Amino acid sequence: MIDVLGNKQLRNHAYHLYYVKERLQTPTYSLISSFCSTSHTDECFHPKISNSSSLHLPQPHPRLSMLLSPWTSLPDHAADKIDRDRKEPETCTLSPCDLTLLARWCATTYQSLASDGRDAEIWRSLIVQEAMRYPPLLDGILALSALEMLGDCERDNAQEHKQDEQQLRYLAMLHWDRARAWLDSQVKSARPELTHKDSNAMFALCNILIVFAFGHSQIPSFSSRESALEDFCDIFRQLRGSPEIVVPLIDQVQQGELASLVRPEEARHRLMPDTxxxxxxxxxxxxxxxxxxxxxxxxxxxxxxxxxxxxxxxxxxxxxxxxxxxxxxxxxxxxxxxxxxxxxxxxxxxxxxxxxxxxxxxxxxxxxxxxxxxxxxxxxxxxxxxxxxxxxxxxxxxxxxxxxxxxxxx
Incomplete structure (x- = not known):
């Protein structure tokens, strides 16, 4: 079982992740199709997409429209698998597609921000727990997972996967827009000093958006430029504004659970000479x-x-x-x-x-x-x-x- 079940909300979705685990053994592009084609959907708790975003969102494939349909009820056998002694009603807050992307994060995408095993558990477990109470951070997680899956799908370059590419492209930009719009609003609004937990979540979100900006340029369907300089300058422009707050946030997270993300560990041998x-x-x-x-x-x-x-x-x-x-x-x-x-x-x-x-x-x-x-x-x-x-x-x-x-x- 994927090791992300340490918090209450994720346990409520354990039966989804159980089936996702089985699908993770198959090519990644099949995940979105299998979940988005299911007849069961649930309601999403996310706000509407910001109209202020400078990025154009493509129209979703008709199969994605089911994501906005209300969830009817949990299957009895699935609820029993979660907790047979549990008497309170189960409530689903994530769509099947979102759960697929979350499972992808816990399986592989978290490694996009963890360059070695030391930080792996932070991004795979602690950050996911933060995201369960911090919807914009969850949007960032889902956006990067969709982008990574899209890259795998496009590299496969099979004609039958074009529909999956369209869905993943839409989901990546949908969640990116939500996360960035929220971050923009927080930076522009006058708000008191961030709490420790808020600093952790915002720091994690900013890092995810930075990785997304670079990853965006690696996807052929998103970048048609032949100039690496133009690609880099486009990344630069994407990161100006809200993600810049990651710099002052570094000092705030140095004493907490995310300290290892901002403190260099001295190497036994230098990676680069003093030249x-x-x-x-x-x-x-x-x-x-x-x-x-x-x-x-x-x-x-x-x-x-x-x-x-x-x-x-x-x-x-x-x-x-x-x-x-x-x-x-x-x-x-x-x-x-x-x-x-x-x-x-x-x-x-x-x-x-x-x-x-x-x-x-x-x-x-x-x-x-x-x-x-x-x-x-x-x-x-x-x-x-x-x-x-x-x-x-x-x-x-x-x-x-x-x-x-x-x-x-x-």
């Missing part, structure tokens, strides 16, 4: 040079670059001394000035050079499905944009990612 300090020094020297500054229009570009370099230095130091790469390294995207992305899209040399060094961070996360080879692709594109005359400015990054002078991987 990154020389690379940072070179970037600062480049930014302070009069000749270099003249290439970048705008009076604020120097301060923008200085802030980006300072944040990058902390990020690379974390990689060098940490036992494993983690989500905390992605906070660089949330700390640099918003104007940096425009400078990068305008192919300003210093902006591209700074970004090339950040590609090393993404390269260290390449084993995650939601990151893939984005770091490698972006670094190669930056090298082409800078040309051979300026490739020396990013030589440290090229060496760290093992790219030869001609742009090919070693």
């Amino acid at each position: 990154f300090t020389l690379a940072i020094h070179g970037l600062r020297k480049m930014n302070n040079g009069d000749a270099e500054r003249s290439l970048d229009p705008g009076t604020n570009s120097r301060s923008t670059y200085s802030q980006a370099i300072d944040c990058l230095s902390s990020c690379l130091r974390y990689i060098a001394w940490s036992s494993r790469p983690g989500l905390i390294e992605l906070s660089w995207l949330l700390e640099i000035p918003a104007g940096f992305v425009d400078l990068a899209l305008n192919h300003q040399p210093i902006a591209l050079s700074i970004l090339a060094h950040y590609c090393v961070v993404m390269y260290h996360l390449r084993s995650q499905w939601w990151m893939g080879d984005l770091g490698m692709k972006l670094l190669k594109e930056i090298r082409q944009l800078l040309g051979r005359d300026r490739s020396g400015d990013i030589q440290w990054a090229l060496d760290a990612v093992a790219i030869d002078g001609d742009g090919s991987a070693r």
Whole structure:
């Protein structure tokens, strides 16, 4: 049995998860079909989709309309399996499709945020328990599970799975929209200081939304661009705003159950040599040079670059001394000035050079499905944009990612 039955609400759905466990042995794309085609549905407790979202939601497949139908009653034999001595009536609050996505999270998707076994139980169990009382966090969990299943389905590329892809695409964006809309409203509203539990839930949700933004770019049907730079800048824009609150939340969760998510564990052997300090020094020297500054229009570009370099230095130091790469390294995207992305899209040399060094961070996360080879692709594109005359400015990054002078991987 999947180990998520430690709280009361999940025990109420145990009979669903029992059957989900059996289906987890089959290809993932069959899960949504099997549940969405069932004649039993229940009511969803989620609010309506926000009309303020900038993302367009595709129309759901007709089979998904049943998700809004009321649940009639629990089967007697299923209730007996949960607790034969239980006398109070059972109440279902999740739809069959949502339960399928939740089971997927508990089986595999939680690993998207747990780079090793140390944090696995936090994301598989503790965060799920938080989500049972925190609907927006549950929406984030379901969104990422649907996105991961969609990626598996599209990679399979079988014609008979096109209908499943449509359903998963809709569910991923549906739950993403709900989670992001709620987070936007909380950030914009004046509210007192968050409680410890609220901080944990919001921190977890922000991390899930960060992973979703990267994973979104890895799904072919969501990203038709051929430019890795444009993909990265799109991710950057998605993460500006609400998810930025993850930075101050880091201090609030350091003393609680999620402390291991934000505290680096010193490695016995460094993952990266101290030469990154020389690379940072070179970037600062480049930014302070009069000749270099003249290439970048705008009076604020120097301060923008200085802030980006300072944040990058902390990020690379974390990689060098940490036992494993983690989500905390992605906070660089949330700390640099918003104007940096425009400078990068305008192919300003210093902006591209700074970004090339950040590609090393993404390269260290390449084993995650939601990151893939984005770091490698972006670094190669930056090298082409800078040309051979300026490739020396990013030589440290090229060496760290093992790219030869001609742009090919070693």
